[in-house]
Amino acid sequence: MANQLLADKRGLITGALDEHSIAWKVAEEAHRQGAKFVLTNAPVALRMGEINKLAEKCGTIVIAADATSVEDLEKLVAQSVEHLGGKLDFVLHSVGMSPNVRKGKTYTDVNYEWMNKTFDISAFSLHKLLQTCMKQDAINDWGSVVALTYIAAQRAFPGYGDMADAKATLESIVRSFGYYYGNAKKVRVNSVSQSPTVTTAGSGIKGFDSLYKYAEDISPLGNASADDCANYCISLFSDLTKYVTMQNLFHDGGFSNMGVSEMAMQIFAKKEGE
Numbered sequence: 001m002a003n004q005l006l007a008d009k010r011g012l013i014t015g016a017l018d019e020h021s022i023a024w025k026v027a028e029e030a031h032r033q034g035a036k037f038v039l040t041n042a043p044v045a046l047r048m049g050e051i052n053k054l055a056e057k058c059g060t061i062v063i064a065a066d067a068t069s070v071e072d073l074e075k076l077v078a079q080s081v082e083h084l085g086g087k088l089d090f091v092l093h094s095v096g097m098s099p100n101v102r103k104g105k106t107y108t109d110v111n112y113e114w115m116n117k118t119f120d121i122s123a124f125s126l127h128k129l130l131q132t133c134m135k136q137d138a139i140n141d142w143g144s145v146v147a148l149t150y151i152a153a154q155r156a157f158p159g160y161g162d163m164a165d166a167k168a169t170l171e172s173i174v175r176s177f178g179y180y181y182g183n184a185k186k187v188r189v190n191s192v193s194q195s196p197t198v199t200t201a202g203s204g205i206k207g208f209d210s211l212y213k214y215a216e217d218i219s220p221l222g223n224a225s226a227d228d229c230a231n232y233c234i235s236l237f238s239d240l241t242k243y244v245t246m247q248n249l250f251h252d253g254g255f256s257n258m259g260v261s262e263m264a265m266q267i268f269a270k271k272e273g274e
């Protein structure tokens, strides 16, 4: 359904790796809704080549940038504004990776160099991107920035490792930058806390399949898909949500407000009876 919610809007979309990526779905939907945008990902991700297919489909370009490099981000933001012919109206931060999680290091046995990388890639990159945008005055008044996050920022999820701490920091940056950017330019900054989703980053989490099933069972609406997450992000980029800022918004089928479900109780009742 194309409502042209983003007609005349210009954006920057990070993190589309392959067709499963949440950012990929956001790009497809933003295109359907009339937006013009630039795609970016880390140089190593570009080598996979998939993102070029998305760029072709959306009639745009891809600019390589390591989200931890301020130098790369400065070029990215300047070149995006130049290519699009004007300042940005929306930015999607869809970047996350933990070397500890990827290499099977548990939370109580992390490699601290890797933990720094986890924070740099998954949290500080948002600060670096926003600071770069602000210094270049690259986002229009009432522009909208959305970062993707996960409920492990608030609750304990074994297997999510040091990503939980990075997401807590990311959500804090959303609040803090939301204050400064809101005051300066009415730019709003929010995070969307998404259900477990089958993507490269998601599936890398230890025990992801059980976690996915648990969340699916316990959430009254079930897990939210990547397509639905894209729709939610589009609504946040649109003018229909102009006064929403500094929020962590759960897009999770109700999971975040659940205690226990009847189905879960039945499973434990059966175990008791064994």
Ligand SMILES: NC(=O)c1ccc[n+]([C@@H]2O[C@H](COP(=O)([O-])OP(=O)(O)OC[C@H]3O[C@@H](n4cnc5c(N)ncnc54)[C@H](O)[C@@H]3O)[C@@H](O)[C@H]2O)c1
Pocket: 014, 015, 016, 017, 018, 020, 021, 022, 023, 041, 042, 045, 065, 066, 067, 068, 093, 094, 095, 096, 097, 121, 148, 149, 150, 193, 194, 195, 196, 197, 198, 199, 200, 201, 202, 203
């Ligand atoms: N999949 C889930 O279950 C889930 C749930 C909640 C939130 N999220 C969040 O959604 C976001 C997108 O993840 P996804 O699930 O679509 O997986 P994904 O693997 O498709 O996307 C992660 C992206 O981060 C990019 N990236 C990693 N290091 C980078 C760097 N140094 N510079 C630039 N880009 C870099 C990767 O290339 C990739 O495109 C992440 O922030 C993730 O934590 C995912």
